[in-house]
Amino acid sequence: MRPRLAAQCLRNLERYEGAGAGEEGATLAPLATATLTSLRGFDDDAFRAHVHDLFPRLVALIAAEGAPPELRRALSDLFLHRVGAMLV
DSSP states (O other): OHHHHHHHHHHHHHHHHHHTTSHHHHHHHHHHHHHHHHHHTSOHHHHHHHHHHHHHHHHHHHTOTTOOHHHHHHHHHHIIIIIHHHHO
8 A cells, every 4th residue: 555655655756846936836725735744644655665756856845936834834844754763
């Protein structure tokens, strides 16, 4: 289940990234936010197993124009609790 869920999360983030700052991006922002929240809920082993594929998408979201505050908060939370935890 986790590999399929991780693959779907990756696709969701790619869709948001490809949508840009327009109307489509605004429509997909809640999906991207929910995806980030889901990734935060992965256990340590599952997150580590997929971080290599997810990290470039997460970094791209940092620079995403027009990202709503909810998405930015979810991204910050994910970096703080998942990525940061791997570094310390």
